[in-house]
Amino acid sequence: MLINVGRIYDQKFSMLREKMYQKFDVHEGDDKEDPTDTAGYTGQFNRKKVKLESITDAEFIGLFVRDNRMKEIQQMIRTIDHDRNGYVTQTELDDIIKEVYPETRTKDLKRLIKPFCSVSNKILVDYGRFNSFVNDLVLSA
Numbered sequence: 156m157l158i159n160v161g162r163i164y165d166q167k168f169s170m171l172r173e174k175m176y177q178k179f180d181v182h183e184g185d186d187k188e189d190p191t192d193t194a195g196y197t198g199q200f201n202r203k204k205v206k207l208e209s210i211t212d213a214e215f216i217g218l219f220v221r222d223n224r225m226k227e228i229q230q231m232i233r234t235i236d237h238d239r240n241g242y243v244t245q246t247e248l249d250d251i252i253k254e255v256y257p258e259t260r261t262k263d264l265k266r267l268i269k270p271f272c273s274v275s276n277k278i279l280v281d282y283g284r285f286n287s288f289v290n291d292l293v294l295s296a
Contacts, residue, residue, distance in 0.1 A: 207263035215267050223293050224255045232282050242279040
């Protein structure tokens with residue numbers, strides 16, 4: 156008699172995935188602030204609630220083309236990415252960019268950071284992809 160144990164593994168995987176996603180509170184499309192990661196820094200306690208101006212793609216790209224400070228950004232990311240998994244939260248990257256480029260402090264960078272988010276976790280940003288994108292922009296300019 157043959158027994159298919161694949162269903163047991165599928166069920167176990169589903170339970171683990173469900174448990175993992177319960178740690179995150181993501182409010183997409185409901186006018187709430189940021190997704191929050193209950194296990195890590197999101198910046199929600201250090202941020203003042205202010206209306207941020209939108210930034211165009213050209214303005215954002217222009218920052219890096221005029222004055223490429225990706226080495227500073229990479230260094231700051233390395234100091235906070237202790238497990239070296241290649242990801243930081245959207246809020247962390249937003250804070251880092253605003254620290255390195257003070258002229259962006261009044262700008263909303265979320266829309267420009269979103270394309271670099273992980274497919275499976277919209278809170279995490281793949282900073283390797285972001286870095287490659289910026290470096291390609293600078294080289295092509």
